[in-house]
Structures are given as C-alpha cells and as structure tokens.
Amino acid sequence: MIQNLSTASKKETLRRSFLSSQSDGRKWGVWHSIMDGFRKTTYISSMQRGGWVYIITNKYNTTLYIGVTSDLYSRIVQHRNKHYPNSFSAKYNLSKLVYYENFSRIEEAIAREKQIKGWLRIKKVAIIEHQNPEWNDLFDQIEQ
Incomplete structure (x- = not known):
C-alpha cells in the first residue's frame, strides 16, 4: 500500500x-x-500489452526457432542462459537473434508467430534477409 x-x-x-x-x-x-x-x-x-515475434538461430544459421513474447530482452537472455535446459532452443544451441517484429497487442504477435511458423523455410529466410541480410546477432539493438 x-x-x-x-x-x-x-x-x-x-x-x-x-x-x-x-x-x-x-x-x-x-x-x-x-x-x-x-x-x-x-x-x-x-x-x-504489446508483443514481439522473434527468430533465433545457432551460430551456423542451420536451425530456426520462432517465438513470441511480451518482453523480448528477457526472453532472449533466457535462451542464451538456457533457462529451460530441455527446450528446443537449448538442445540446438539457439541464441542468436536474427529477426524481430513488434506489435501493439500480444494477440497480433501470436497470430503473426503462427503465420510465420506455417511458412516454408525459404520464406522464413527471406524475411530474415530482408531485415538482416548479414544474419548478424541483433541482441544489442534491443533495449532492456
């Protein structure tokens, strides 16, 4: 109080x-x-609250993980620290943020995540390369 x-x-x-x-x-x-x-x-x-859709990969860019969160910074830190050791991202060492999108409503972010997950890999790669042609780690661009 x-x-x-x-x-x-x-x-x-x-x-x-x-x-x-x-x-x-x-x-x-x-x-x-x-x-x-x-x-x-x-x-x-x-x-x-707003939401984020993000794609992470490994250092070789061979495996992709699409996720949704309301706190992008904290979620990527969780991936990097393998907070959930039995998770897909921990198993395949996925911690490199290569794509993200912000939405004003979490429902919109969830819908976009489902849409991207339904795409073929080639289309996922295309949206990554449109925003991030070099596949750089974008983690330092996001705010805490």
Missing part, C-alpha cells in the same frame, strides 16, 4: 501489482495512481 499521500500532492505516484490468474489463464495488472491525495485504480489485462 502507498503510505504517505502528502508527498504525492505535487506529483503523481504510480504503483503496479498483479492479482492472481483468472480462470482463463490471463493475469490482470493493477495500476494504482495517487494524485493530490486521491487514489485511482486501473485494471489492465496482460493481453493488452
């Missing part, structure tokens, strides 16, 4: 917390803002 309302009188103070998962698996964020001593609570579904 936000305690000292007097310090919030000149500027707005924000606090975010998460409630438990809903029956459909979504989580709801709660944004509390306090301005001039008045508290406003806004409930935001996690499905309203």
Whole structure:
C-alpha cells in the first residue's frame, strides 16, 4: 500500500501489482495512481500489452526457432542462459537473434508467430534477409 499521500500532492505516484490468474489463464495488472491525495485504480489485462515475434538461430544459421513474447530482452537472455535446459532452443544451441517484429497487442504477435511458423523455410529466410541480410546477432539493438 502507498503510505504517505502528502508527498504525492505535487506529483503523481504510480504503483503496479498483479492479482492472481483468472480462470482463463490471463493475469490482470493493477495500476494504482495517487494524485493530490486521491487514489485511482486501473485494471489492465496482460493481453493488452504489446508483443514481439522473434527468430533465433545457432551460430551456423542451420536451425530456426520462432517465438513470441511480451518482453523480448528477457526472453532472449533466457535462451542464451538456457533457462529451460530441455527446450528446443537449448538442445540446438539457439541464441542468436536474427529477426524481430513488434506489435501493439500480444494477440497480433501470436497470430503473426503462427503465420510465420506455417511458412516454408525459404520464406522464413527471406524475411530474415530482408531485415538482416548479414544474419548478424541483433541482441544489442534491443533495449532492456
């Protein structure tokens, strides 16, 4: 809980917390803002957050993995650290980010991921080479 309302009188103070998962698996964020001593609570579904579609590969560019996430930086760090040691990306040493796309809604990112996963490899390679002709690791371009 936000305690000292007097310090919030000149500027707005924000606090975010998460409630438990809903029956459909979504989580709801709660944004509390306090301005001039008045508290406003806004409930935001996690499905309203933006999303990223990304493609990672190995150092030889032989295996591709298409994924979707709401936090691209953290997800790529997980791939690099093999956070899930039995995963496809860990098994095939996939940690080189070669393609990414941002969407304002996670549902759009999920739809795009499914679309790309349905393509033949040649079409996947074409979108990678359109954005990244040298197949460089793009990890340093993304913000934490």
